[in-house]
Amino acid sequence: MAATFDGDVVRAGERARERFYDSRGYGRPDDGALVLAPVEAAHLLFRGDLAAVRDGRPDADGRDLDFAAFLGTAAVSEVDFFVYKDLRDRGFYLSPADGPAAEDFVVYPRGAGPWDGAVAYRVRPTSERSDVSAASLRDLATADAAGLLAVVDEESELTYLAVERPTIAGSTFHDLPAGVAGDLLADRVLVADPPAVLHERAFYGQRVADDSPLLQLSLVEAAHLAGRDALAVDGGRAALLERGRAVEGERFDRRLRVYDALRTAGVVPKTGFKFGADFRTYADVESVEALGHSDLLVRVLPPTHEFAPRDLALDVRLAGGVRKRMVYALADPEDGVEWLSVERVTP
Amino acid sequence: MAATFDGDVVRAGERARERFYDSRGYGRPDDGALVLAPVEAAHLLFRGDLAAVRDGRPDADGRDLDFAAFLGTAAVSEVDFFVYKDLRDRGFYLSPADGPAAEDFVVYPRGAGPWDGAVAYRVRPTSERSDVSAASLRDLATADAAGLLAVVDEESELTYLAVERPTIAGSTFHDLPAGVAGDLLADRVLVADPPAVLHERAFYGQRVADDSPLLQLSLVEAAHLAGRDALAVDGGRAALLERGRAVEGERFDRRLRVYDALRTAGVVPKTGFKFGADFRTYADVESVEALGHSDLLVRVLPPTHEFAPRDLALDVRLAGGVRKRMVYALADPEDGVEWLSVERVTP
Numbered sequence: 001m002a003a004t005f006d007g008d009v010v011r012a013g014e015r016a017r018e019r020f021y022d023s024r025g026y027g028r029p030d031d032g033a034l035v036l037a038p039v040e041a042a043h044l045l046f047r048g049d050l051a052a053v054r055d056g057r058p059d060a061d062g063r064d065l066d067f068a069a070f071l072g073t074a075a076v077s078e079v080d081f082f083v084y085k086d087l088r089d090r091g092f093y094l095s096p097a098d099g100p101a102a103e104d105f106v107v108y109p110r111g112a113g114p115w116d117g118a119v120a121y122r123v124r125p126t127s128e129r130s131d132v133s134a135a136s137l138r139d140l141a142t143a144d145a146a147g148l149l150a151v152v153d154e155e156s157e158l159t160y161l162a163v164e165r166p167t168i169a170g171s172t173f174h175d176l177p178a179g180v181a182g183d184l185l186a187d188r189v190l191v192a193d194p195p196a197v198l199h200e201r202a203f204y205g206q207r208v209a210d211d212s213p214l215l216q217l218s219l220v221e222a223a224h225l226a227g228r229d230a231l232a233v234d235g236g237r238a239a240l241l242e243r244g245r246a247v248e249g250e251r252f253d254r255r256l257r258v259y260d261a262l263r264t265a266g267v268v269p270k271t272g273f274k275f276g277a278d279f280r281t282y283a284d285v286e287s288v289e290a291l292g293h294s295d296l297l298v299r300v301l302p303p304t305h306e307f308a309p310r311d312l313a314l315d316v317r318l319a320g321g322v323r324k325r326m327v328y329a330l331a332d333p334e335d336g337v338e339w340l341s342v343e344r345v346t347p
Numbered sequence: 348m349a350a351t352f353d354g355d356v357v358r359a360g361e362r363a364r365e366r367f368y369d370s371r372g373y374g375r376p377d378d379g380a381l382v383l384a385p386v387e388a389a390h391l392l393f394r395g396d397l398a399a400v401r402d403g404r405p406d407a408d409g410r411d412l413d414f415a416a417f418l419g420t421a422a423v424s425e426v427d428f429f430v431y432k433d434l435r436d437r438g439f440y441l442s443p444a445d446g447p448a449a450e451d452f453v454v455y456p457r458g459a460g461p462w463d464g465a466v467a468y469r470v471r472p473t474s475e476r477s478d479v480s481a482a483s484l485r486d487l488a489t490a491d492a493a494g495l496l497a498v499v500d501e502e503s504e505l506t507y508l509a510v511e512r513p514t515i516a517g518s519t520f521h522d523l524p525a526g527v528a529g530d531l532l533a534d535r536v537l538v539a540d541p542p543a544v545l546h547e548r549a550f551y552g553q554r555v556a557d558d559s560p561l562l563q564l565s566l567v568e569a570a571h572l573a574g575r576d577a578l579a580v581d582g583g584r585a586a587l588l589e590r591g592r593a594v595e596g597e598r599f600d601r602r603l604r605v606y607d608a609l610r611t612a613g614v615v616p617k618t619g620f621k622f623g624a625d626f627r628t629y630a631d632v633e634s635v636e637a638l639g640h641s642d643l644l645v646r647v648l649p650p651t652h653e654f655a656p657r658d659l660a661l662d663v664r665l666a667g668g669v670r671k672r673m674v675y676a677l678a679d680p681e682d683g684v685e686w687l688s689v690e691r692v693t694p
Contacts, residue, residue, distance in 0.1 A: 276661020
């Protein structure tokens with residue numbers, strides 16, 4: 001079956017169209033014949049459905065290219081090939097996307113193909129070694145279908161990460177006391193005489209010890225409360241911000257921005273330290289005595305963050321192990337917070 | 348019981364020495380009387396063993412300081428206080444260290460005190476919010492006693508991380524073939540006709556598919572093999588290094604340095620992607636068919652790295668969950684590799 005690589009796509013005749021497109025969803029028909037994207041041709045070569053493609057590039061010698069030689073032309077990256085192959089192995093038909101995100105694959109529901117119009121996933125292949133921008137994940141989360149990042153690791157194994165924009169909402173709203181006096185220490189605030197609602201109901205701070213009346217607030221809790229006139233310390237909120245920035249710099253402002261946004265959404269953030277995150281969150285706190293399971297792990301990042309796929313894998317694996325959802329809060333101190341959740345899936 | 352804070356230490360008399368030092372290991376005797384470090388005085392105040400200390404600082408008014416007021420003087424950080432208190436609660440006697448690392452605590456074996464000369468742990472307190480340098484962890488790993496980083500999180504809960512310098516050694520040594528031909532693709536190397544020892548025994552690379560003879564090598568594996576004349580690609584090792592650096596920059600050189608060191612130690616590194624690490628390692632590979640459990644997770648870092656305690660917690664928790672040891676490889680491309688292992692412990 002003759003097929004020719006012109007440097008851009010692989011062209012084959014009507015019999016190839018019948019055999020590969022009509023019955024198995026490879027390529028696109030073109031005036032009765034077949035046009036294959038390089039990754040599709042590579043898969044047919046790998047499977048032996050095509051024995052070879054003729055090298056019809058202008059400066060080529062017309063020799064036959066087998067699978068390895070075709071991959072060697074750099075027309076298709078092996079990262080794309082491994083993702084394409086894996087999705088085919090899972091029983092999907094898929095096509096390279098049109099338009100600006102041409103590096104993506106459009107994956108059709110099982111049993112459907114390019115002729116049906118339904119889309120199950122938009123899949124973006126990437127290598128373990130390449131960083132992925134927050135903007136790229138945002139794209140995936142707002143795609144026309146479920147967006148998956150497909151990471152090919154150094155052993156060419158695949159990990160699929162589904163990216164979504166979660167709605168963050170809880171029901172924890174308690175009236176706060178006004179102007180509770182606190183002492184600013186080196187790294188937190190001590191409240192000698194806290195009203196019960198502050199900790200027992202609204203879950204601010206932590207007792208210094210089980211049998212102690214003293215309540216200690218983290219700097220981010222204290223800055224939030226001072227911003228709502230619920231806490232008074234020497235030097236006011238400015239002193240808290242200064243102390244917070246002294247150690248963490250602008251990270252402190254980002255964390256405070258996210259803390260504020262979570263509280264505004266009725267969700268209680270507490271430290272996520274033991275899970276390696278900025279916050280763990282509780283959605284519906286009636287009282288500390290009757291605390292439920294924390295459901296989100298939140299990592300605070302600047303909107304310009306570049307994710308190493310390795311770090312995504314680490315976060316997502318840990319969150320899965322403790323039955324929590326991993327959420328990235330992309331926070332600009334001057335602007336709003338954008339939420340992205342990432343979880344491992346099997347397509 | 349009179350005790351006076353002079354701005355540096357708290358001084359008390361002979362009865363205090365008998366009660367606090369002789370029987371419970373607080374402070375140090377000084378000419379029959381007692382000298383307490385601020386953190387020790389804070390603990391006695393917190394417990395109510397001391398009702399108050401007199402503020403004897405030059406510019407002070409001699410008023411009595413209770414626990415909260417004493418913490419407010421900034422003589423003792425609450426991070427140090429929480430660590431001191433936690434170790435006391437666990438039944439240890441401890442003292443602030445002398446000398447250059449005066450921020451550390453020297454912790455005596457249970458049942459022993461400052462008068463015995465034995466040391467169980469050297470403990471370095473830190474806040475969840477403060478970065479810890481690789482150099483600081485190295486110090487702890489080479490301390491006179493087991494070195495622990497004590498991280499106080501924003502709820503003042505304690506996590507103890509033991510830092511050690513592990514010996515990395517395995518028994519995987521196989522004779523390598525010479526000059527095997529490979530094709531350099533975009534992100535890896537394809538070997539069309541690999542000798543069996545390369546993958547089946549020495550565990551280089553991965554089959555492209557279970558039933559395929561094609562072997563694919565990661566760029567770091569390929570660069571290592573090319574450096575030992577076991578692999579030949581167009582452009583030689585230089586082309587592999589160039590391709591590796593194109594995506595990862597100097598990270599690639601650091602990873603290669605660590606890969607080389609692990610192989611030299613008889614240990615097989617494979618990607619640690621699914622665990623969020625650079626490598627997972629196998630110490631004793633006779634053949635891929637009889638592969639054991641991988642025992643280390645290795646993260647490659649520059650020697651100047653500053654660890655966020657949160658990231659340490661994440662790595663260590665994940666490694667613990669999959670029964671592997673977390674190892675940091677501090678690698679200078681021009682120099683050797685230093686290994687640090689970190690694990691969570693309960694003192």
